[in-house]
Amino acid sequence: MAVKHLEIERKYDAEADFTVPELMGLPGVSSISGPRTHQLAATYFDTDDLRLARRGITLRRRRGGEDAGWHLKIPAGPDSKNELRAPLGRTQVVPARLASLIAAHTRGAPVKPVAQLDTVRSVVLLLDAAGQVLAEVADDAVSGRPEGGAELAWREIEVELAGGGGDLLEAAGERIVKAGARKGASSSKVLRVLGVAPERRPEPDGKTAGAAVTGYLADQVDAVLRFDPKARLAEHDAVHQMRVATRRLRSALQSYRAVIDREHTDPLRVELKWLADALGEVRDLEVLRMRFTDRLEEIGETGEHTWLDALRTQEAAAYRRLNVTLKEPRYFALLDALDALVAAPPLTERAGRKAAKELPLLVTKQWKRLDRAYKEIGKADDPDIARHETRKSAKRARYAADLAVPVLGKPAKQVSRNAKKVQEVLGGYQDGVIADEHLKAAAEKADDTHEAFVLGVLYGLEQCEAKSTLATLEETWKGLSKPSF
Known part of the structure; x- marks a missing residue:
């Protein structure tokens, strides 16, 4: 089992004769413990083309110190990384759990040693008045070498x-710099040894329609990769966020076909739907489980419920199936195709037009589709199907507007807000319908009268809320304004 830890740190380069300054008096620091010295030896692993390093990800097996073992570090924001740890295990064999968490980057490529680092570390602990550790300050003498390379x-x-x-981190840094150190040349020791830096995607200027669309697509691809390991770990909301990014990609390829050539991207939309469906199986069960748990608390039923336990079991099984899907060559091929899409987008002639003129036309087109879909509800033989189609149109209009916000500003934000209102009303109704179907099926299997009664109460609550939500649709629609670009 991998153990997770959020690492928030800053690094500073220092000369050989540098003296670590006095650290008492920093915010909250009442005493200092140490120093303690450790001898650390770490082997770093990556693919031949250093895919992990270029993403700012490090994977190492380290001996010595108080946290010997395998360490996987994934960027989580400025000055922070999610660190996952596993026991030392075998020398050359990456623990399976850690290997799965980098699979979206390695994509089947072998992972092997790429560098060796040896560190003499002197550590002091900054403590508060109660003796709790506030921060760790490490003075490292490092020697490292890439495989087959010279030592640094x-x-x-x-x-x-x-x-x-954060105030302590800032103050400690200021004091260390004042004493003669300087901001670290690299955020990672191994990146320094390998001579690479994490890839930084240039910000699109947004002046052309093609640049605006490509920038948005790149952001969504980054989101898929960012939430991939979190989804594998079943972190809260991770599957949902990964699914949203997948849907946004698919929607953008449809809404902006005038800018991105559909002949090249239609096959990609098929694969994105496949991934969204795989994520959706987990997400739908997750939503039901959370929904019913809250409902039970509302009516004071906090005990055990067989049908809810069965739902949890289904959710766990769906997570296992998702983890299998995320190991498939088909998934890796999709990620390769998304990388290629962002690197060399198949732009049309209209992509070269000014974004400020082209995007309003495409956003308005999606709003008109939503308008037509809404009007079909009253004419449809099956209003629920028409409502579902309207909800999908609302999502497309919302995502199309979100793409345009950096270029068009407030008018695009207003379209997004309006579409979201429709989506939420219809989504609330649809969620209630799905919940009722599940409750009805559970009631048919119930062999306990109290359980059947509870299911009946929940069924009634869901029906009332669904009808109440749907009753607001017409009023919500009337309150919306047309796009004003």
């Missing part, structure tokens, strides 16, 4: 937060 040596000061806050 340097000195580094590292400040890592434990229970302290």
